[in-house]
Amino acid sequence: MANVLKQFRRRYIYPWLKPLYPYKQATLAGTRVSYKNHLDGGGRGFGQDFIPLLQSLGLPRQPRAFEWCAGPGFIGFSLLGHGLCETLCLADINPESVSACERTIADNALSDRVSVYCSDNLRDIPKSEQWDLVVSNPPHFIDEYLGNIRAHDPDWRVHRDFFGAVAPFLKRGAVIILQENNAGSTPDTFRSMIAESGLTIVFTHGDLPFRTAGHQYYFIGIMRAGDPPPPWVRALSRSQS
Numbered sequence: 001m002a003n004v005l006k007q008f009r010r011r012y013i014y015p016w017l018k019p020l021y022p023y024k025q026a027t028l029a030g031t032r033v034s035y036k037n038h039l040d041g042g043g044r045g046f047g048q049d050f051i052p053l054l055q056s057l058g059l060p061r062q063p064r065a066f067e068w069c070a071g072p073g074f075i076g077f078s079l080l081g082h083g084l085c086e087t088l089c090l091a092d093i094n095p096e097s098v099s100a101c102e103r104t105i106a107d108n109a110l111s112d113r114v115s116v117y118c119s120d121n122l123r124d125i126p127k128s129e130q131w132d133l134v135v136s137n138p139p140h141f142i143d144e145y146l147g148n149i150r151a152h153d154p155d156w157r158v159h160r161d162f163f164g165a166v167a168p169f170l171k172r173g174a175v176i177i178l179q180e181n182n183a184g185s186t187p188d189t190f191r192s193m194i195a196e197s198g199l200t201i202v203f204t205h206g207d208l209p210f211r212t213a214g215h216q217y218y219f220i221g222i223m224r225a226g227d228p229p230p231p232w233v234r235a236l237s238r239s240q241s
Contacts, residue, residue: 028074029081031110034103035072039096043074043152046217047137047179050075051082053205053219057232059084066091066129066169068136068162071150072100073116075135080113085133086164090116091125094149121151121158121167130171138162140181160189163197163222173227175202182208182216190220200219200225203236 023034026044029051035044065085067076073090080088088110090101101116117125139158145151151157166176176199180190187204194201199222205217221230221236 014033014200022235023100027072028078031077031081032104033072033074033077034100034107035074036096037101039071039100040074041069041071042137042141043071044224045133047075048078049077049217050135050177050179050219051084054079054084055082057236059232060111062132063087064089064131065133065135066131068122068134068159068166069093069095069138070101070116070136073097073104075137076114077104079133079135086113088114089125089129089131090114091119091120091122093120094144121161122169125169127168129169132171132174134166134170134174134176135178137179141184144184156189156193160193163190163193163199165237167198167224170224170227172229174223175230175233176222178220178222179217180207180220182210182212182218184211186211188217194222195225198225199223202233204228205236 021036023036025032025034026101056176061083062085063078064087066075066089068091070076070090070092076088076090077087092098095118096119098116105111105116119125139149139151139153141151142153142156186209187201187207191201201220202223203221205219208216221233
């Protein structure tokens, strides 16, 4: 009976209450980021590993970066605050996450540098958007966390749709970097769907060739097939060969 009540609350009560929860703020690289706990898919924690990685790779300041599956935009706003991009685009399917991003943009007077879209994957993003760098901490699991849009990607549909739609938004030489979880995937999980979309893996970092029992996050770098890799990617590729 207790288990039934717990499921009832989770399915019917908590979703109604969540919009009433007060906003919190986390300061990342001088930017006050508004969020609610249920909107954070890890960007405030392990998602911040993007910053030392990109700094160590010598990533030059990118004219425009995009955070896919942004949630409250922890990764994107951190890139902006650390000077790794000049302007920023954010998108998420959850209107609550978009509202949190809009609060952050207003609170930090960033309307001239940051755009945010409520979008089912990339479907509702203007075709005029063109990105030099794409980052994301997308849902990590095909077989766990069912019903949790922050963690569960049924049949990898979210990934497949993204790979199939992203190419027209990429400037020549643009790089996509996804943070994945070895508990849910390996780079080979995505290799064929990436290739089928006219993209190619240009580097991986921190991955293992098998799924792990515990959470171990890794990065996978992707480009449009045939595009010339930028110098920082070429340097990383040489170090891995």
